[in-house]
Amino acid sequence: QQQVKQSPQSLIVQKGGISIINCAYENTAFDYFPWYQQFPGKGPALLIAIRPDVSEKKEGRFTISFNKSAKQFSLHIMDSQPGDSATYFCAARASGTYKYIFGTGTRLKVLA
Amino acid sequence: NAGVTQTPKFRVLKTGQSMTLLCAQDMNHEYMYWYRQDPGMGLRLIHYSVGEGTTAKGEVPDGYNVSRLKKQNFLLGLESAAPSQTSVYFCASVNRVGRNTGELFFGEGSRLTVL
Numbered sequence: 001q002q003q004v005k006q007s008p009q010s011l012i013v014q015k016g017g018i019s020i021i022n023c024a025y026e027n028t029a030f031d032y033f034p035w036y037q038q039f040p041g042k043g044p045a046l047l048i049a050i051r052p053d054v055s056e057k058k059e060g061r062f063t064i065s066f067n068k069s070a071k072q073f074s075l076h077i078m079d080s081q082p083g084d085s086a087t088y089f090c091a092a093r094a095s096g097t098y099k100y101i102f103g104t105g106t107r108l109k110v111l112a
Numbered sequence: 113n114a115g116v117t118q119t120p121k122f123r124v125l126k127t128g129q130s131m132t133l134l135c136a137q138d139m140n141h142e143y144m145y146w147y148r149q150d151p152g153m154g155l156r157l158i159h160y161s162v163g164e165g166t167t168a169k170g171e172v173p174d175g176y177n178v179s180r181l182k183k184q185n186f187l188l189g190l191e192s193a194a195p196s197q198t199s200v201y202f203c204a205s206v207n208r209v210g211r212n213t214g215e216l217f218f219g220e221g222s223r224l225t226v227l
Contacts, residue, residue: 009152029177032151034215041200043116089154093214098162099170100193100216104154105144 003027004092006103013110019077021106023090030073030092033099035064035075038087047088048075078109114138118203118219125193125226133188133222135203143206144186145170145216150201155202161186178186193226200224 006023011098013019034049041091050064050073057064075082077104089104116137125131135144145160156209161180175197177189186205190197203219 004166006154018193022131034214034216037217041220043220045205045218046215098208098214099157100145101157101171102147102155104152 004090004099004103006106008106009104010107011109012107013080015080015082015092015110015112016078017110019075019080019108019110020085021070021075021088021090021108022049023074024072025092026050026071027092027094029095030101031095032093033064033066033073034091034093036089036091036102038105040086040091044089072097077108080108082110082112084108085110114145116203116205116217116219118201118222119212120222121220122223123156123225125133125175125190125224130189130191131193131223131224132190132199133203135186135188135219136214137183137185137186137217139185139202139205139206139217141209141217142208144180145206146186146188147202147204148172149202150199158188158201171211172214176181190224193224196227198226 035047036044037047038044061078066073090105091100119134146158147155156172159178161167164183167178180186201222204216
C-alpha cells in the first residue's frame with residue numbers, strides 16, 4: 001500500500017526550464033518531508049526537506065512547496081540543467097519515528 | 113570517512129540459494145534500514161533497526177531476515193532466494209541527534225539477480 005503517491009513517472013525538460021514533481025500523501029501522521037536525488041549507479045542523497053509547519057522552502061534553484069490541507073507537496077527545479085538529470089524521490093516520515101515512506105520516483109531528463 | 117558501505121555490490125544467485133548482504137556505517141548512527149528498489153515501485157522498506165540488538169519489519173519483510181549484532185553493522189539475509197527478490201538493495205542510516213538530524217545516508221547499493 002503506497003502511502004505517498006508521486007507523479008509524473010518521467011519528465012523531460014529543456015535546459016533553463018522549470019521541472020515540477022508532485023507528491024501526495026494519505027496519512028496525516030507525517031512530520032518531515034524530504035526529497036532525495038539519485039544518479040545512476042549511486043544511492044539516493046538528500047536534496048532538500050521541509051516540515052509541515054512551513055509552506056515553502058528554497059535552497060538555490062530547488063524549492064519545496066507544501067500544502068498541508070491538500071496533503072500535497074512538490075519540488076520545483078528552476079533553471080533546470082543537464083546535470084540535474086537524475087531520479088527524484090519524495091518521502092514522508094511517520095511522526096515520532098524515523099520510519100520513512102518513499103514515493104515511486106520521477107526520472108528527470110534535462111535536454112541540453 | 114566512508115559513510116555507509118555495502119558488500120557485495122553485485123551478486124548472481126540461483127533459486128534456492130542463500131546469501132547475506134552486509135552494511136557497515138562509520139557515523140555512529142543508531143537507526144539503520146534496508147530498502148529494495150524496483151522499477152516503478154520506488155524504495156520499499158524491508159526491515160529496519162533502532163539500535164544494536166533490535167530489528168523490526170518494514171513494508172516488504174517476507175523472505176528476508178536481518179541482524180544487528182553490532183551498532184555499526186546491519187546484515188540482510190536471504191535464506192532461499194527467489195526470482196522475485198531480484199532487485200537493487202540499499203542500506204541507509206540516520207542521525208538522530210545534532211547536525212543533519214533526520215537525514216538518511218544511503219550506501220551505493222547491491223545489485224542482486226536471482227536466476
